[in-house]
Amino acid sequence: MIDWQKIDTVLLDMDGTLLDLHFDNYFWLTHLPLRYAEIKGVSEAEATALLMHHIRQHEGTLQWYCLDHWSALLELDIPLLKRELLHKIQLRPYVEDFLRALRGQRKKVMLITNAHPKGLELKLSVTAIDQWLDLVVSSHEYFHPKESEAFWQKLQAEENFDPKTTLFIDDTPRVLASAENFGIAHLVHICAPDSQREPARSHRYIDINHFDEIMPH
Structure with missing residues (x-):
């Protein structure tokens, strides 16, 4: 599948690639509506409707990913509320084995999130x-999400x-499409x-469930 x-x-990528996306899905779709309803004194249905409206409005933008934006918009301390679910932050299967194997092969390994x-x-x-x-990059440092070509231009200028010799792994097809448009080959x-959810294939890129399917040897 991959010629290493x-x-x-x-x-x-981090969320959904190295880490189980269940934490984020549970936080935004279950925990936050519940806590918002409790704190603001509204029904859970009202809280969910409000959150879904804002999520759909900003999806794929830097604001969508910005915890400061959500804290200001909802008048809640979002990072503090996330700490209530620390036990749900989990590595996905084979992640440590995969990262250790990459280190053994002397690849340059960057987290871009x-x-x-x-x-x-x-x-x-x-x-x-x-x-x-080797490096951890949040797209907020570049003022553009990974969906934007400006992100990739900035990353390449910096690093x-x-x-042509770069592999990018992500769980979001629109982000992979952005990388593809930039010219990332693998x-x-x-x-x-x-x-906690059924797998969904992209039918465009190399589709894997877990890293054991592409482990470098």
């Missing part, structure tokens, strides 16, 4: 995955990687980002 001899740089720095810091403090990484889609 042709790969120098590995770019990895749309996660807000406050959420990123929380997850790194729980999982310690940054011990296996000087060759798109693209892998995670079909099972949320352990």
